[in-house]
Amino acid sequence: MASTIRVRATASGDTTEVQALIQHPMDSGFVKNAKGELIPPHFIQQVVIEHGGKPVFIADWGPAVSKDPYLKFAFKGGKKGDDLKISWTDNKGASDTLTAKIQ
């Protein structure tokens, strides 16, 4: 199965820049469907990014984060070839994890 997570992590010197795109509807619970019924909230609540078994960045999200969320940040200590693990969980208990190599 194709992952819902796409990530690009590039090391430059001591700093690794991480850009991640996650496929998710991020339904806010305020939008109605074509029949006029409210679409129930369905959104990612937490994204954890780990390097070397330790979290480097944790995102807590509400339903106001856009559909197919995008995230960019940078951390120190990563090297080319290191594993970077990204996991998310949503308000319905679904989750996905991807481990990518730092480039």
Add this chain to the structure above:
Amino acid sequence: MNGSIWSGVTRRAVLQGLGTVAVVGLAGIRFDLTEAFAAVNDKYPEDAFKAKSEADAIKSLYGKTAEKSDKVKLDAPEIAENGAVVPIAVSASLPDVTSIAILVTENPNTLAAAYRILPGTAPSVSNRLKMAKTSNVIAVVEAGGKLYSATKEVKVTVGGCGG
């Protein structure tokens, strides 16, 4: 009384018993600590995301109030044509940043996203948020245990939260 309790029990058995208690006890404490640590680290701030005002959300998230600071940089468009996707970036030129939160005051729930900046991670984040209508966007940065904020108004042409 005392003598009769101890008489049938060998010293070895007593010691073994104590040993078991100690191991179980320590394991219990260790488990509790791990759990407490995990709870502090990973807990999703449910109440903060339900808050209707920025003051309530900031209080729920950090338990204190923020002061305005020009060291917090909030990058957001003047005008967002599509409220469903508004690119917003926050960075801070402050030492010891531990958290960055972004709030949209006119959204049904003000808190949009909260990021935990762990040691070694740069105090900077970019994301895309939904905005119901023209609103102030507030960036809150926690650094050295204090809160700093920056605010910018973003005009929204087409709202991205309701139908």
